[in-house]
Amino acid sequence: MPLARPVRPAAALLLAGALLLTGCAGSSGKPGSSPGGASAGHPVTLDNCGRKVRVQRAPERAVSLNQGTTEIMLSLGLADRMAGTATWTDPVAKGLEKADAKVRRLADDAPSFEKVLDAEPDFVAASFASTLGTGGVATREQFEKLGVPTYLSPSDCVGKDNGGDGDGSRTEPLTMDAIYGEVTDLARIFGVEERGRALVAELRGRLDRATSGLDARGVTVLYWFANSQSPYLAGCCGAPGVITREAGAENAFADTHEEWPQVGWETVADRDPDVLVVGDLTRRQQTAETAAKKIAFLESDPVTRNMTAVRKKRYVLLSGQAMNPTIRTVEGVEKVAAALRAYGLAG
Template sequence: MPFARPVRAVRSAALLALAALVLSACGSGEAADPADTAAVSLTNCGHTVRVDAPPERAVSLNQGTTEIMLSLGLADRMVGTATWTDPVLEGLEDENRKVKRLADNAPSFERVLDEDPDFVAASFVSTLGKGGVATREQFEKLGVPTYVSPFDCSGKKNHGNGDGSREEPLTMDAVYGEVRDLAQVFGEEERGEELVASLEKRMSEATKGIDASGVTLMYWFANSGSPYVAGCCGSPGIMTRALGAKNSFDDSHEEWPQINWETVADRDPDVLVIGDLTRKSQTAETAEKKIEFLESNAATKNMTAVRNKRYVLLSGQALNPTIRTVEGVERIAAALREYGLAG
């Protein structure tokens, strides 16, 4: 569930700095040698992304893109990150400490420009859109290429104030495609293929021989008043299909529809997959608070999963389509086996 802040105007100082840079380049009298460049051009969510050389001052505006870039060894070429829901992915702590955090949530447009970025990436259309940090066009007018995770535009409609709906089920190919795109932009294709191969191997090992047919899962991201639960076709859909299980709300194509607790109780899932978030923008963000609510609320305390304490705790990033989706498959598979619900 992405964060958003109103767009602020570009500071005149940023524009003056850009103009000075352009004039300096024009007056140098030295033509660029095409052989010395590593230009990359790709189509991304209806935009052409072109970089004439691998970025050296990249900013990532969502944790998902940040963790991919850190996994590709790009910390030394990043000047800022933002919008965090969880601690950084285990194993990336040292790399993450090298990069300035511009904001825990969404930074202002001018705060990003302060870092003089030469590339800006985000996981969500809403982050680089109206009501977000800034639109892609605003960055591109300043000569800054932008990139949005393909999962948030391919086969998906982003509408209203919600998280959109999917016309077709998401697959891991969208995540692998993002890894390859970012690796190409930074000239690190080999590292990109190594990361994809590692994720594919983990998916294969996690699902080998598992059969969870007949098991129903419900994914609760946030909010105790009117919970956001997973619809059929986002990242939780990848996990559910990989394990042969059934999502209690697979009749909804909304990414994260809000459902009342009476309806949740009627569906009575066998297992509850619970988002364990560290942010503080909704009620019952942590898994501890969610479980406390489930076990005390009259509408939920007699549900099968609650009575049997069948919980699987996942980070917010694992519930979004990211490289952590694989972690979600691994943890749910292990829990289903522990609960005796899958072979």
């Protein structure tokens, strides 16, 4: 006799669909809402990564599938309108701890599709196509068939090819405009445009202050995200590219357009960068996730221990979020700029 099939996933799909249909049938009763299910300033329609996204009303049960989108929402004061978060590499950004504590964490890594549906989302956002796409939590089509609008960070699609088995490659260098655009889009979706403008202005101001008078021409910088056996190092044109350009320095692997190519240590030693930026992660997916483990490896391995940056201990510790295209890329610029000045490598 065949075993009975689990019924929970199907039930969850039906329940989510029913809740969404109910939610779109009328006013929420909250200030700013209007008859027909639309809230003030809504519906919002925008182009996002080659898709047209229509949000009928400001989300009240949003789920963010990556830390980057989560921290934007928290920075916009939207904790009370979030039903869950997932996929974290670092502690939440300073100043957002209280807001983050109000939001349910569905998983430290990628949650199951069912887990997300159990949160009864009315909007889903993600930082990476690998999370919101084939092989990830679910595809955008799967959510949208249930009436749940989705949003993908422009920084992971504009000027980027996500084909292949790696982290994709850049056909155009990433700029902060893509990150500012994400802030603006999410603020519009949630009906908090003024907060979005204020956040962008704050980020621009921090960037200007960090780089004022900075001149690091001729200084080479290498970015190591994770893995000691076959390290993931930054190519030319992602978030580390933004940091390097803003600092006026040079990326040790500016000749590759891959986002995070895996490069042998012998090649790294041959390039002998002036400064090593190392990811200080709290997740446990790869070898040498923390900065302490990375530095211990660099100073003990016979191939790397004689590199200039290692001998002179020119390290910069960055969170994973600062090395990804997020609002914390500005934090990356600030820390790298300060280190270059402290090491006497920049004006």
